[in-house]
Amino acid sequence: MKAEDIKKIALVGAGDMGHGIGEIAAMAGIKVNLYDIKQEFVDKGKSKIKESLEKQVSKQKMTAEDMSKTIGNIQGFVVLKDAVKDVDYTIEAAPEILDLKVKIFKEIDEHAPKHAILASNTSNMSVTKMGAATKRPDKVVGLHFFNPPVMMLLVEVIRGNKTSEETMKASHDLVLKFKNFRGAMVPVRVEKDTPGFIYNRLGAPVGLYVSVLYDRGLVNPEAVDAKIRSIGAPMGPYEIMDYTGLDVNLHGMEYFSETLSPEFKVPNWLKKMNEAGALGKKTGKGIFTWPGGARPTIDISKADPNFDPMDIVCIQINEGTKLLEEGVTKSPAEIDKAVVNGGGSVIGPFTLGKGMGWAKVAERCEAISKKLGIKWFMPTQTLKKGNIQM
Ligand SMILES: NC(=O)c1ccc[n+]([C@@H]2O[C@H](COP(=O)([O-])OP(=O)(O)OC[C@H]3O[C@@H](n4cnc5c(N)ncnc54)[C@H](O)[C@@H]3O)[C@@H](O)[C@H]2O)c1
Known part of the structure; x- marks a missing residue:
């Protein structure tokens, strides 16, 4: 099958991601069956889409006619079989629980037409395992949008062990048809099914780093975020954690501790905050306070002079070289493209690190590893040898 x-x-799951992805697909003129387990969740998804489109109309970025056409493309469902029985493509956006996803894939496979491609919006988890739950693993793929889908441009297209090139290409080209409120969406191919794929995999050791610094009382989160904001980044790492949800961070670390290394063990502070229900933006309190969901006030004058943002860049580069060694992607430029389009960075880590010199990046990683006693940060052979073709 081709994208056209x-x-x-x-869309299987109409939550934060599901309704946002549905909105983009409907804007591209594609019919969307929006499914969730309860009518109230479907209705909530639909009303969020309407609200979001109305904002665009009020800013005169969309016509009222295009808004009604988009809404007209969306139909709600609470019976999975009915939602998938006549579609060409499905995108699962249910909670990040592998067993649940495997169960959903099995059910979608039973009811979707034979030609349909089955995608998952999983952030980190094995596309191969979802494919194995179906009788069409060649047609199962990861299609990882970022939050919120109407603003973030990156979509990772992930190959499971059995995904065919035809499925990869159709999915890649489908993304090329999508435009969100910021512009044309950017697909990046992930050629191997590895935990976290590209963007979140680079974020995993950064999350570990800032978590450990916080856990050991080595930094003040506001001072670190102030430092990162003072060099032009829209959000610091601690605010990002709160924004994403401390529950999501906890599950992510648990997954990485099982799949990458036990060194990703969930730190005490993160466990405690989860137990206390302080999950960040969604509960109004996390590392920071989010009054009525509004962003926390970060006092830039408190920037920590001892925190060097290049440490984060070095950690990302080192992780990127692991992806090159694993064959997840062939090119550092693709990794940079993913980082720039998946978050708020203006320049990718490899472009930044090249100016510093690979030997210095490797030295910095080794120093961080020794200081914290965490082997995961040790530089790879690729980085040590500077074997990086930009
Ligand atoms: N939130 C993010 O920042 C983000 C970013 C990228 C990817 N993702 C991934 O997208 C997926 C969805 O995340 P979200 O943030 O939209 O979560 P969410 O909790 O907002 O939405 C999940 C939806 O799935 C529904 N659901 C529950 N059981 C279901 C089932 N059996 N079948 C179908 N739907 C079911 C829930 O009712 C809910 O509406 C996860 O895999 C997550 O890792 C999330």
């Missing part, structure tokens, strides 16, 4: 043959998509 995809006329109808089912």
